[in-house]
Amino acid sequence: MEGSSMVRQQMIQFLLFSSAQLGVRPIVKYTALSLYAERFYPSLNKKARFMRDNSKRNWLLQPFRESNMQLFALISLWISSKIHESCPLSVKSLKSLGDEIIGEQHFTIRDFLESEVVFMQVLDFEIGVSNIAFLFLEDLLIQFRELARVGELVNFETCMNIMDLLYETEETSSLYASPCSLAASILACFLT
Structure with a gap:
């Protein structure tokens, strides 16, 4: 196209x-x-x-x-x-x-x-959805909040806004193969 x-x-x-x-x-x-x-x-x-x-x-x-x-x-x-x-x-x-x-x-x-x-x-009728960055982001954020107090400062809405922006700008394309890496990258934005 x-x-x-x-x-x-x-x-x-x-x-x-x-x-x-x-x-x-x-x-x-x-x-x-x-x-x-x-x-x-x-x-x-x-x-x-x-x-x-x-x-x-x-x-x-x-x-x-x-x-x-x-x-x-x-x-x-x-x-x-x-x-x-x-x-x-x-x-x-x-x-x-x-x-x-x-x-x-x-x-x-x-x-x-x-x-x-x-x-x-x-899609060849393959609609499996367990490998979605959002699910990894939720899990990582829960784990992060359990391990460190700074995890409580991470705003989940802001994480989702970053993910939306990455989808819109196609910046996620290199990370599509690894949604866990994409989720970790979004979460890491708050640590810098």
């Missing part, structure tokens, strides 16, 4: 904005970021080529459109909420938000359902 770094940044900002509008818990937001930014988005070119070569064209992937990528960002939030919430986001709430903030196109509920299947196909 041309200008993929800029497109990726816009989609991350869209996902962060959408998660705030929907009022999801941090674990839902960071799982969605992991699914979308670390797995789905990097796989698009490879999967799109595969789908094109095998005559399995899908209008959501061919051609790449900003509105479709925004739809997939909402889908990542939906899947994440299904994993972490006993009462996940409804497709109606996602559609309502999409109608408000996706200017280029209005999607139907059927489009949301179809895009969920496409999203899962791109």
Whole structure:
């Protein structure tokens, strides 16, 4: 995708904005970021080529459109909420938000359902979420607070703001392979 770094940044900002509008818990937001930014988005070119070569064209992937990528960002939030919430986001709430903030196109509920299947196909139906930086950050902060008084001075909200910023600026890309290192790096910001 041309200008993929800029497109990726816009989609991350869209996902962060959408998660705030929907009022999801941090674990839902960071799982969605992991699914979308670390797995789905990097796989698009490879999967799109595969789908094109095998005559399995899908209008959501061919051609790449900003509105479709925004739809997939909402889908990542939906899947994440299904994993972490006993009462996940409804497709109606996602559609309502999409109608408000996706200017280029209005999607139907059927489009949301179809895009969920496409999203899962791109991920090869592998949605394991135990390797998320947010979970490591929570665990490290708990351990740090048990070991040292200075741990009580670390503001968890600020840690999450740093993680958001790193996702937005793509500074986490070299640390994607090691979410524990990413979490430790964020926590280390408070020690310097």
